[in-house]
Amino acid sequence: MSVTTVQDMASGSDHPADDDPAPVRRTRRRSTSHLKAVPETLEERTRIKDAAEQYAASLNRSRALSKNELEQHGHTLLNRLGLPEKFLGFTMVMIGNFFWKQQFLAIPFERRMLLLPHCLKHAEGCPAEYTEFGLDCERCGACSIADYKVRAEQLGYKVLVAEGSPVVLKIIVSGYIDGILGVACLNVLEKAIDKVLIAGVPSYAVPLHSGDCMNTTLDEAWVWDVLDKYEPLPERTTSSxxxxxxxxSRIFHDDYDRLLPPRKTRDSSQADTPVAVTEKAAREWLAEGGRRFRPLITLAAWHAASGRAAPTAGDDIPDIPDDVARVAMAIEAFHKASLVHDDIQDDDRWRYGKPTLHHVHGVSQAINIGDYLIGLGYRLIHAARSIDADAAADILESMSRAHLQLCDGQGAEMVWQQSAAASLTPLDALQIYALKTSPAFEAALYAGLRMARHPLADSDIIPALCRHLGVGFQILNDLKDWRVDAAGKRVAGQDILAGRPTVLLALAFRSAGQEQRQELQRLLKNDDGLSDDERLQRLHDIFEQCDVFSTAETLAERCGERAAELIRSVNDEPIRDLLHFFLETVLAADSGPTPAEHLDPSEPVFANLQPPAAAPALVSLGIPDSA
Ligand code: SF4
Structure with a gap:
């Protein structure tokens, strides 16, 4: 199997490229708004719903559908029905519903969540206030929210009147619910597919008739169809x-002290002494925040490569040896250390919705805490004594290589940042991405495979796959930096304001005419003394004129295609499924940190942003706050 490089990605060629590749030109943006129409009449909606039920009956339910598969099924069904593509989103939701419906109905009520949109409320007369948990419905009876909420809570559901899959995912990961009944517009459901459905969470969704965010309507009978039904199944079928x-999550909570016993802070009376301060801060930083995606990949790779049966949604946490868990924790320790140092280098203010460590403890202490985390990583690998010595040495080599490559990439980025970025080529930017992000993915995957002695660990597929995923992830992150919020206001742009060498900037310099290049340079240095908003607007205009966003989307798409091609060449089915999940999660359109995780909402340019959302006090949902 041929393995493509970042040069190939930048050039668009399947063969090694010249040093200075031509950017790929595309004229269309991959907006999905034209695919999210809801049929106007109940008759039309019911026709698609009934057809989806029939269609889904023949689907293989051994693993969750990927977004691409769901999309293909949607197209097939629409073709069969002779209906236009504009109903694709609606049709995908209907197929997803009937893929999961039996497994959703088999979940006890008290392990389900009902997620309702606040836009169902009576727009003018609703007396309810917004709290950190969403809309606090006062059950005035002016809209259907109260009806659903009262009945669902009587049955035992947890109910949220809020939008936001991150909160829902946190609650699922905490282990308190296993399935979701959601009412939402197709825009929100599209994101939920990326976050929830591909992970294997049994879900049933009722689409709103519009995405207007005010006085919206829905087919209420469709909610009642499932809300109070419970139909146990003899066995669950779909892996999750x-x-x-x-x-x-558990290895950083319940099992944390056992797997990584504290040294200085074991005795709480010592916790605040000067010699214990570093350990305390490092352990807290390691335990909280983030999606813990890298350790998840290590654990799942070890499990799949060991030949164990894949768990289904609602199963207990798989039995994982402590030393496998310690190696997974080491990956996270090295990753978190790199984030501490990265935040200092970029002077980022927010991470995981909280102030960054150097803004809390000062730069010197934060550097030291980052160094301590590296020490914890070594300690964890050393403590994993049941891993055979050769495997431990190989894993250590893989992690050290990842660390060195990350530093190479970070160093290159800082050189570009400090010099004139005008000479940055797309290839330069992609090489930085490949160095900064891909090696940690590779180390996480490799560790799981190597501990299980799976031959794929030593193939060239894993580094190539992780290179495509890392590069694609970073490109999507760059694009996310330019998204606009619901009010149409740009909410980020911090990369360009900080002068980071992104592939977007490199593509712009590559395609810009002389006048545009000069203006780009002036804007980057802010020679004209413009406000941040004015600079962002001008930069955005030049990026549009240079077709930068469309080209970057094409590059990200190509990364996904090449990763998928590599995955198809893997013969071991459980590993192949895991790699598909890896791809879908990393290259989800909404992947990467949210803009709010990086920004200071008090800055005028970001004045429209709310402070980073803290996790809700889950107590209000009947869930202990420690979850
Ligand atoms: S029922 Fe609840 S959400 Fe609906 S209008 Fe009344 S207070 Fe607002």
Missing amino acids: YVPFMRAS
């Missing part, structure tokens, strides 16, 4: 990554 998400 939720048990691994829970395992990845």
Whole structure:
């Protein structure tokens, strides 16, 4: 199997490229808004719903559908029905519903969540206030929210009147619910597919008739169809990554002190002494925040490569040896250390919705805490004594290589940042991405495979796959930096304001005419003394004129295609399924940190942003706050 490089990605060629590749030109943006129409009449909607039920009956339910598969099924069904593509989103939701419906109905009520949109409320007269949990419905009876909420809570559901899959995913990972009944517009459901459905969470969704966010309507009978039905199944059929998400979370909570015993802070009376301060801060930083995606991949790879049966949603956390868990924790320790140092280098203010460590403890202490985390990583690998010595040495080599490559990439980025970025080529930017992000993915995957002695660990597929995923992830992150919020206001742009060498900037310099290049340079240095908003607007205009966003989307798409091609060449089915999940998660359109995780909402340019959302006090949902 030929393995493509970042040069190939930048050039668009399947063969090694010249040093200075031509950017790929595309004229269309991959907007999905034209695919999210809801049929106007109940008759039309019911026709698609009934057809989807029939269609889904013949689907293989051994693993969750990927987004691509769901899309293909949607197209097939629409073709059969002779209906236009504009109903694709609606049709995908209907197929997803009937893929999962039996397994959703088999979940006890008290392990389900009902997620309602606040836009169902009576727009003018609703007396309810917004709290950190969403809309606090006062049950005035002016809209249907109260009806659903009262009945669902009587049955035992947890109910949220809020939008936001991150909160829902946190609650699922915490182990308190196993399935979701959601009412939402197709825009929100599209994101939920990326976050929830591909992970294997049994879900049933009722689409709103519009995405207007005010006085919206829905087919209410469709909610009642499932809300109070419970139909146990003799066995669950579809594999799920939720048990691994829970395992990845548990090793940093319930099992944390056992797997990584504290040294200085074991005795709480010592916790605030000067010699214990570093350990305390490092352990807290390691335990909290983030999606713990890298340890999840290590655990799931070890499990799949060991030939164990894949768990289904609702299964207990898989039985994972402590030393496998310690190696997964080491990956996270090295990753978190790199984030501490990266935040200092970029002077980022927010991470995981909280102030960054150097803004809390000062730069010197934060550097030291980052160094301590590296020490914890070594200690964890050393403590994993049941891993055979050769495997431990190989894993250590893989992690050290990842660390060195990350530093190479970070160093290159800082050189570009400090010099004139005008000479940055797309290839330069992609090489930085490949160095900064891909090696940690590779180390996480390799560790799981190597501990299970799976031959794929030593193939060239894993580094190539992780290179495509890492590069694609970073490109999507760059694009996310330019998204606009619901009000049409740009909410980020911090990369360009900080002068980071992104592939977007490189593509712009590559395609810009002389006048545009000069203006780009002036804007980057802010020679004209413009406000941040004015600079962002001008930069955005030049990027549009240079077709930068479309080209970057094409590059990200190509990364996904090449990763998928590599995955198809893997013969071991459980590993192949895991790699598909890896791809779908990393290259989800909404992947990467949210803009709010990086920004200071008090800055005028970001004045429209709310402070980073803290996890809700889950107590209000009947869930202990420690979850
Ligand atoms: S029922 Fe609840 S959400 Fe609906 S209008 Fe009344 S208070 Fe607002």
